[in-house]
Structure formats: C-alpha cells, structure tokens
Amino acid sequence: MRPESRATGQKAASFIEEARRAQIIECAVETFAELGFVATSLARIAERAGISKGVISYHFAGKAELMDQIVEQVYREIAGFVLLRMEGETTATGALRANIRAVAVYMRDHPTHLLALGEIFKNVRTADGKRRYGTAFNEPVYEARAEMFRQGQRSGELRSFDARVMAITVQAAIDEMFAYWVTYPEHDLEAHADELADLFEHATRAEHPGGTADR
Amino acid sequence: MRPESRATGQKAASFIEEARRAQIIECAVETFAELGFVATSLARIAERAGISKGVISYHFAGKAELMDQIVEQVYREIAGFVLLRMEGETTATGALRANIRAVAVYMRDHPTHLLALGEIFKNVRTADGKRRYGTAFNEPVYEARAEMFRQGQRSGELRSFDARVMAITVQAAIDEMFAYWVTYPEHDLEAHADELADLFEHATRAEHPGGTADR
DNA sequence: CTACTTTCTGGCCATGCGGCCAGAAAGCAG
DNA sequence: CTGCTTTCTGGCCGCATGGCCAGAAAGTAG
Structure with a gap:
C-alpha cells in the first residue's frame, strides 16, 4: 500500500x-x-x-502543495543568493547597490524561477477569493530594506525620507527591470541594474554628505 | 434573425x-x-x-472581445484623466509630480478598473503562449515619459541619466504604490504619491541647478 | 389587431480540469 | 525462485468552462 x-x-x-x-x-x-x-x-x-x-x-498532495513547494524553494534560493552577496557592505548605499546587482545576476541565471514565482504569486487565491501569497509576502524584504535605510539616515549618510515607501519602490523597480528584460531580451540587464543603483543613490543620499540627518 | x-x-x-x-x-x-x-x-x-x-x-463575440473592450475603455479613461491634469506643467519635475498625483487620484476613485486591467494584462495570452498585452503595451507611456526627461536634461533642469530606465522605474513605482494600497487600504495614498514625487525629483534633478546638462 | 425585429432564457455540447484508483511494473529482501 | 514494497500507468469521475442555439419574450411598425 x-x-x-x-x-x-x-x-x-x-x-x-x-x-x-x-x-x-x-x-x-x-x-x-x-x-x-x-x-x-x-x-x-x-x-x-x-x-x-x-x-x-x-x-x-495536490496542485496546491506543488506550488507551495515551488514558492518555498525559489524564495529560499533567491534570499540565500542575494544575502550572500550583500555581506560585508557597510554603507546603506553600498548594500543597496550590491542588493540590486545580486538580484540582476540571479535573474540572468534563473529567469524561469522568477517567472514561475511571479505567476504563482499573482494568481493563486484561497477559497474566499483573497490572494494566497499577497504583497504581505514581501513584508520581510520591505522591512529589512527599510531598516537599512533608517540606519543610513541615522548615520547621516542618507537624507530624510519615508524608508518604507523607498523600500517598496526599490522592489518595484527591480521587479520591473526583470519584466522589461524578459520582454526585450537584448536589453542590457547589468547596465539597467547599475542605472537603478545610481537612481536610488541620488534619491536617498544626503544633500550635504558628512553631517547628520538633514532635517 | x-x-x-x-x-x-x-x-x-x-x-x-x-x-x-x-x-x-x-x-x-x-x-x-x-x-x-x-x-x-x-x-x-x-x-x-x-x-x-x-x-x-x-x-x-466572445470572452476575448469583452476583455479587449475593457482594456481599451479603461486605458482611454486613464490616459484622458492623467493627461488633462498634466496640462500647463512647464518643467519636467512639475509634470512628473502632476502625473504621479493624477494617477493616485484615479486609483482612489476607480480601483476596480485598475485591478481588472492588471488581471487581464498579466494573464491573457495568445494561442502561441505569448502575452496578449505585454510590457510592450506600455511603450507609449514609457516613450512619452522618457521624452519628457530628455527635454529636462537638455534644458539643464535634470542631471544625466538613462531616460528610458527612469521612465520604466517611474511606472513600476506607481504600479506598486497601487498594489500596496490595495493590500493595505489604510495606507495613505496621497502621502505615498507625494513621497514618490520627492523621490524622483531627487533622483533626476541636476546637482547644480541652473546650468546646462551636468556632464 | 398582425408581422417583424431585437433581445433574452435555459439548456445542451465538447473540452479540459484536478483528483483518484485498480492494477501493472519495477525494485528489493529472504 | 517467492513475497513484499515502492513506483508508475492509464483511465475514469464529477465538475466548470466558453460557446452555441432553438425558441420564448418583449418591443415596434403598419
């Protein structure tokens, strides 16, 4: 049996x-x-x-368990890959740049994993119609990144802004970079990642570096 | 008959x-x-x-035509609403802020339209498995915004950056603002929109305003 | 009224789905 | 070899889907 x-x-x-x-x-x-x-x-x-x-x-046990396993496995895989490449970064700006670059490398090497994760995230719902893996599933990522920004603000490295909105926006920018690259495979992923790092460096850094939080 | x-x-x-x-x-x-x-x-x-x-x-004629009509109608509705509220803005920064705010207002007033549009965009595929309304559908928006940035760069209002990446990222930030608000309805949409405007103002403006393109 | 068109109902159809199972096949222990 | 477990096949089930249609109902013109 x-x-x-x-x-x-x-x-x-x-x-x-x-x-x-x-x-x-x-x-x-x-x-x-x-x-x-x-x-x-x-x-x-x-x-x-x-x-x-x-x-x-x-x-x-069923299709649902299969998808659960995919989500869990891919999520762990990405987190490990990215966190490993952020180690040793001391500044918030440096950590963010390492973060974006690491995700870009993962995208290039495992696009199917990210695509599958996206399909499942956006479409699986529970019986009552609510998302099974909602935006709430990104909470840990958002909060970790927001905390990184707050630390940078305390040290005077970064200007004053809403750390949470910034964290959310960084994730959105990364996700869209992937979606765009998937649509246009000839698009330069690495250049895009560096451009994003520059973008958020300008968006976050203190106007008069060296001082404490600017206002 | x-x-x-x-x-x-x-x-x-x-x-x-x-x-x-x-x-x-x-x-x-x-x-x-x-x-x-x-x-x-x-x-x-x-x-x-x-x-x-x-x-x-x-x-x-069928479910496909129904969805086509939804996409066309909602798309036209949003475009008209947003473009109307961007009229009269002379600076790139001002236009971008008006753009973001207008979309936020539309989100607040017609969330179901945007949700439906998203569901259809992300899931409808043609018989050969490719997206029916892909990222390519955003081309006009991307290009218009990129051109706005380029103009700002020529006038010296904005620093030098990849206008296309910036345009894509703005759209991503706006979309994610909506998704986040839908998940957390108590989230302050207007404040988020203003925060985004600030974010991209810092990300795009020239370091020494008043001159021509900075490098 | 009648004659005709527009609109709608209720139900049927073929298809594909996820889940399930009886039994075949394969691997393994004695 | 035999006896047992693990793994797999092929097919069946109930259900929901999008599309379709015959005919009823409603509206309209003469």
Whole structure:
C-alpha cells in the first residue's frame, strides 16, 4: 500500500522519491514560466516531465502543495543568493547597490524561477477569493530594506525620507527591470541594474554628505 | 434573425444595446477586480449582472472581445484623466509630480478598473503562449515619459541619466504604490504619491541647478 | 389587431480540469 | 525462485468552462 500521503509524511524519503519530487518541481517551474499560470495544468507538467499525470498525485498532495513547494524553494534560493552577496557592505548605499546587482545576476541565471514565482504569486487565491501569497509576502524584504535605510539616515549618510515607501519602490523597480528584460531580451540587464543603483543613490543620499540627518 | 455579429457590426447600435454592453463591461470589471482572472467566468459575470449567460454571447463575440473592450475603455479613461491634469506643467519635475498625483487620484476613485486591467494584462495570452498585452503595451507611456526627461536634461533642469530606465522605474513605482494600497487600504495614498514625487525629483534633478546638462 | 425585429432564457455540447484508483511494473529482501 | 514494497500507468469521475442555439419574450411598425 502506498503511504496515506507521502507528500505530508514524516518518514525519510528515499533517493528516488526526492529525485522525482525535484524533477517534477523543475518541470512545473518551466511550465509556469513558459505558458503562464492559466495554461499550466498537471497534465502539461507531466507531459514535460515525460511521466504520467498520476505520478504527480503520488508525490504531491495536490496542485496546491506543488506550488507551495515551488514558492518555498525559489524564495529560499533567491534570499540565500542575494544575502550572500550583500555581506560585508557597510554603507546603506553600498548594500543597496550590491542588493540590486545580486538580484540582476540571479535573474540572468534563473529567469524561469522568477517567472514561475511571479505567476504563482499573482494568481493563486484561497477559497474566499483573497490572494494566497499577497504583497504581505514581501513584508520581510520591505522591512529589512527599510531598516537599512533608517540606519543610513541615522548615520547621516542618507537624507530624510519615508524608508518604507523607498523600500517598496526599490522592489518595484527591480521587479520591473526583470519584466522589461524578459520582454526585450537584448536589453542590457547589468547596465539597467547599475542605472537603478545610481537612481536610488541620488534619491536617498544626503544633500550635504558628512553631517547628520538633514532635517 | 440576429445580426451575424452585432459585436463586430458597423451599424449604429441601439440605446438598449449600448446600455447592455456598458453594463456587462462594468460587471465584468468588478468581477475581475474582486475574484481575479482565474475565477472570472462568463457565468459569474452574468450572475453579477443579473442576466443570462447567453446575453453576453449575444452582445460580444466572445470572452476575448469583452476583455479587449475593457482594456481599451479603461486605458482611454486613464490616459484622458492623467493627461488633462498634466496640462500647463512647464518643467519636467512639475509634470512628473502632476502625473504621479493624477494617477493616485484615479486609483482612489476607480480601483476596480485598475485591478481588472492588471488581471487581464498579466494573464491573457495568445494561442502561441505569448502575452496578449505585454510590457510592450506600455511603450507609449514609457516613450512619452522618457521624452519628457530628455527635454529636462537638455534644458539643464535634470542631471544625466538613462531616460528610458527612469521612465520604466517611474511606472513600476506607481504600479506598486497601487498594489500596496490595495493590500493595505489604510495606507495613505496621497502621502505615498507625494513621497514618490520627492523621490524622483531627487533622483533626476541636476546637482547644480541652473546650468546646462551636468556632464 | 398582425408581422417583424431585437433581445433574452435555459439548456445542451465538447473540452479540459484536478483528483483518484485498480492494477501493472519495477525494485528489493529472504 | 517467492513475497513484499515502492513506483508508475492509464483511465475514469464529477465538475466548470466558453460557446452555441432553438425558441420564448418583449418591443415596434403598419
């Protein structure tokens, strides 16, 4: 007998099981990225993986769990990648530049992961019609970046502004850079990232650097 | 006999016909805004309008034409509203501020229209899997704003930067302001808009105002 | 009134969906 | 080999979808 639900089971999964789960997740990511949320069905994912549709049901409790796994995995992957490349930055401006550049590098190397994440984020809803992964899911990112700005303001490196709005806007700028690049692949992603770093440096830095917060 | 396709017909439509079409479009907008693209079916739209599903088929060639009409109508509405409120602005900075504020006012007054537009934009794809209304649909907006920036750079009002990246980023910042406000309705939209205007003023203005382009 | 057009209803259709399962196949332990 | 577990296939189910249509209803002109 198959376990009541291997997907939610606690037992150590076999090598084969883990490999299959990883393969299915990867194929699902590609399908979401290529066809979009609406056109991505379990049948299409199975087709891309070269397996029967039932295999997905065997390894995952359902489509919802599959998407949960994608979100969790990709999110962790990005966070690790970006945070690693921000280490050692001491100034807020430097940290922000490293942040933007790191995300741009990740975009270039794993565009499908980000596309799939976006499709799932924007379309999955709970039974009551509300977003499953809302803007609220970005809270940690917003708050971390806002805190970075506030620290820069306290040290006098940055001018006075609403740290939260700035944090939100940085994320928006990064996301749109990705969307634009996906539409126009010949667009220079690295140049765009540097331009964004300049943009926000001008937007945030104190008018008379060296002093404390300017007003 | 019903006309071969009233939806695409050229004849002057009757009052009743126009009223029905308008009602259906409005109900469709509300449904897209409230339930999202995935959960919006012709049946649900008809239910909200209190009519039979067949009425939609009678007045529109299909779901695709309905969505086309929504996009066209809302797009025209926004463009007219915003452009009207930018008239008379002579400086790039002033025009940008007026632009951002106007969009914020429109958001406050017609959130469902913008939500529906977003749902349709992000999810409708053609048969070959490509976006029907892609980032390319924003081209006119991007280009107009970029040209505004270039003019400001020529006059020495603005510093040197990539006008296109700046135009894209402004749009992203505005869109995210809306998304954030929808998630947190108590968020102060007007203050956010003013904060954005300040942000981009700092990001774009020349370091030594009064001269010509700075480098 | 009748004759005709416009508008609407209710239901049918083929399609594709996610979920599920009986049993085949494969792998493994004795 | 046999017996057991894990993994997979192929197909079936109920359901919702967009599109479609026959005919009813409402409106209008003569």
